[in-house]
Amino acid sequence: MTQAPRPAGARGLEADLLLRGARLLTLAPLKEERPRVGPAAGDVGVLADGWVAARDGAIVATGHGNTYRLIELVEGVIDRDVLGRVVMPGFVDPHTHLCYAGERWEEFATRRSGADYLAVLAAGGGIHATVRATREASDEMLLALLQRRIGDAAELGTTTIEVKSGYGLEPAEELRQLRLIAGARAVAPIDVAVTYLAAHALPAAYGDARGRFIKETIAALGTIVGEKLAEAVDAFVEKGVFDVDDVRPLFNAAKKAGLAVTMHADQLNDVGAAGFAARAHARSADHVAHASAEGLRALARSETPAVLLPGSAFFVGYAPPDARRFIAARVPVALATDHNPGTSPVEGMPTAIALGVTLCGLTPHEAIVGATINAAHALGRGGRTGALVAGRRADLLILDTDDERELAYRMGAPLVGEVYASGKRVA
Ligand code: NIG
Ligand code: FE
Secondary structure, three states: OOOOOOOOOOOOOEEEEEEEEEEEEOOOOOOOOOOOOOHHHHHOOOEEEEEEEEEOEEEEEEEEHHHHOOEEEEEEEEEEEOOOOEEEOOOOEEOOOOOOOOOOOHHHHHHHOOHHHHHHHHHHOOHHHHHHHHHOOOOOHHHHHHHHHHHHHHOOEEEEEEEOOOOOOOHHHHHHHHHHHHHHHOOOEEEEEEEEEEOOOHHHHHHHHHHHHHHHHHHHHHHHHHOOOOOEEEEEOOOOEEOHHHHHHHHHHHHHHOEEHHHEOOOOOOOHHHHHHHHHHOOEEOOOOOOHHHHHHHHHHHOEEEEEOOHHHHOOOOOOOOHHHHHHHHOEEEOOOOOOOOOOOOOOOOHHHHHHHHHOOOOOOHHHHHHHHHHHHHOOOOOOOOOOOOOOEEEEEOOOOOOOOOHHHOOOOOOOEEEOOOOOOOO
């Protein structure tokens, strides 16, 4: 018996996971893999009647129609006709502060009645309040909180999450947090990218000695690299917090030690941080609500993703970043929750997507690019996840809708039906 010719894409492939009959969003690159800008900033790569197959946690092929029939399904395969629902890459949340104890109800209320975020911080509240509560919490308590928050994010479709330290401030306490994050990472159902937020606020004990404090953060890098506690170093570059000159030696030392750098840049004021991040070859520049036109040009030149955090603009009440400026300037745009107890108690990427559209002016498709492939680039994972491409991690979502734009539209609706991280169903 002669066999019908088989399309090269499916020949000889085996799968232990097959999702078919989907409105498939591949987010696949047109040519080489790069952060998406210009017309590609809103290209989600739709395949009607699409399928995606995976084996041992990695995608092996995508296609459409019934070409999946040529794939050999191994014993125990999950083989699902999703009946026209959307299948897309898992969300990547490239900016969170999940390692904390305590909430900030009082501050939230006073800020809504006019108290200024930076004034609260300068008076020893804000970040310092969470530092006190986090230091007082036991290791067991913090680990349990971290695990619960990672699990909550996964349930809402996040398959890669960045987690920062930053509520320890003094390096010894930051190291405790990084070790706890490492413990949570080791058992997490999703990929966790850890960041040492070295310069979040100056501890009161240092008075005005920013230089001395920064030297101590640099001294901690050896342990961080030795124990593989973080991939990147972050700093809050803002009026009255740290300026670019304070942070420069830290970033130079971090890069020398082989770590990536990233920044809370121009969140509340333009302090030249976006341009500095671009020139420092930062992995991303985050917040950037007040970045200058020069800062945007620099980010575009260096292809540095701007991670927009609409949740914090929403909860703090400052003008949100205008995404149209970034898109027009050809800056890659990513989205994140910025989950933290002070500025952004946002849960899950669907809310970040909805706010990115309603507050920042992204189109729903630009927001999806920002929550997947561009967010993967913001974590240095642009070749690993964020798109349905053979060889990448099988990080997949089945949405309970046949139109992905609903993510931006029906805010808060439970649209994430099933989550697969590295090919495994996340409970
Ligand atoms: O991303 N602005 C600096 N860091 C956090 C907030 C930290 C806090 O207020 O606890 C942010 O907005
Ligand atoms: Fe943040």
